[in-house]
Amino acid sequence: MSQSIRFVPLAAASIALTASSVWGRMTLQRSWRAWLSNQLYDFWLQNDRHTILGLVAGDHDAPEYRIAEDGKIATDLPVDLVIGLLQSLLTIATFIGVLWSVGDSLTIDIGESVLTIPGHLVLAVISYSALLAAGIWLTAGKLTRVIEENKRVEAELRAIGTHVRETGKAKNSLGATTDGRHAVGAALKAVIGVWRIYCWQLMRMTLVTYSGLLVTPVIGLLLCLPKYLADTMTLGEVLQASTAFVVVQSAFNWFTDNYAKLAEWAASANRVASLLLALDQIGPPRQ
Numbered sequence: 345m346s347q348s349i350r351f352v353p354l355a356a357a358s359i360a361l362t363a364s365s366v367w368g369r370m371t372l373q374r375s376w377r378a379w380l381s382n383q384l385y386d387f388w389l390q391n392d393r394h395t396i397l398g399l400v401a402g403d404h405d406a407p408e409y410r411i412a413e414d415g416k417i418a419t420d421l422p423v424d425l426v427i428g429l430l431q432s433l434l435t436i437a438t439f440i441g442v443l444w445s446v447g448d449s450l451t452i453d454i455g456e457s458v459l460t461i462p463g464h465l466v467l468a469v470i471s472y473s474a475l476l477a478a479g480i481w482l483t484a485g486k487l488t489r490v491i492e493e494n495k496r497v498e499a500e501l502r503a504i505g506t507h508v509r510e511t512g513k514a515k516n517s518l519g520a521t522t523d524g525r526h527a528v529g530a531a532l533k534a535v536i537g538v539w540r541i542y543c544w545q546l547m548r549m550t551l552v553t554y555s556g557l558l559v560t561p562v563i564g565l566l567l568c569l570p571k572y573l574a575d576t577m578t579l580g581e582v583l584q585a586s587t588a589f590v591v592v593q594s595a596f597n598w599f600t601d602n603y604a605k606l607a608e609w610a611a612s613a614n615r616v617a618s619l620l621l622a623l624d625q626i627g628p629p630r631q
Contacts, residue, residue, distance in 0.1 A: 377415060402621060406500065406502070414613075417612035421608065429598055435592070443589060447463065449462040450464040484607075494538045497531065549604065553600055564586035567589070
């Protein structure tokens with residue numbers, strides 16, 4: 345009964361901490377987005393830059409979409425990614441000692457010489473995680489550019505739709521409707537084409553990540569098998585080491601698991617930066 349009573353404040357503290365973390369995360373995201381959006385809107389609207397921007401060469405189409413949507417992603421995702429990275433680092437710090445101590449060193453007889461690999465499970469999990477990260481980079485290295493292009497054509501489709509609606513209000517004629525439908529159809533075709541490329545990028549990335557997810561437990565067991573057969577590791581230690589291997593590898597997999605988010609953030613940040621560079625060509629912001 346006394347233990348049950350002790351559980352109540354622990355549960356309440358856990359709930360309060362979780363709710364507070366959500367509040368802190370979203371407050372930081374909201375404050376950062378408000379600051380960045382205000383800066384971008386001020387810079388865009390000062391000295392009538394929004395009317396001159398179309399005359400400047402560069403990648404700056406759909407500035408309102410870049411400020412509203414890309415500005416949001418450029419400030420939201422970094423907070424989530426950093427929190428996930430800190431959680432992964434905490435997991436690594438917690439379990440890597442277990443993996444090192446339980447796995448100990450591996451001794452391999454090579455002819456007349458003996459090769460001893462200290463902390464072989466730790467070295468293996470680092471190497472395996474690096475291999476998966478390289479696989480993601482090779483199979484989906486163009487993901488950032490594809491996402492950036494996808495955002496561009498999506499923004500163009502919305503802009504054309506808005507233009508058609510405003511044109512229809514001002515002039516309701518058959519010719520305008522036909523031209524508007526043609527423009528929307530061409531923009532939609534571009535969106536579908538880029539989406540197909542985006543889909544293939546995600547499919548290749550999924551093949552690597554899901555294959556790693558299935559193979560990781562097997563690799564952990566196979567690495568413990570030589571010591572188990574040599575009777576230097578018990579079955580319980582094998583299970584403990586393989587479990588720690590999976591946990592540590594999952595933590596090291598932060599880059600692999602979040603590659604799509606990193607690519608999306610990079611694409612949005614590039615679009616915001618391109619807009620700022622174009623606005624800089626018109627003139628510096630007023631202090």
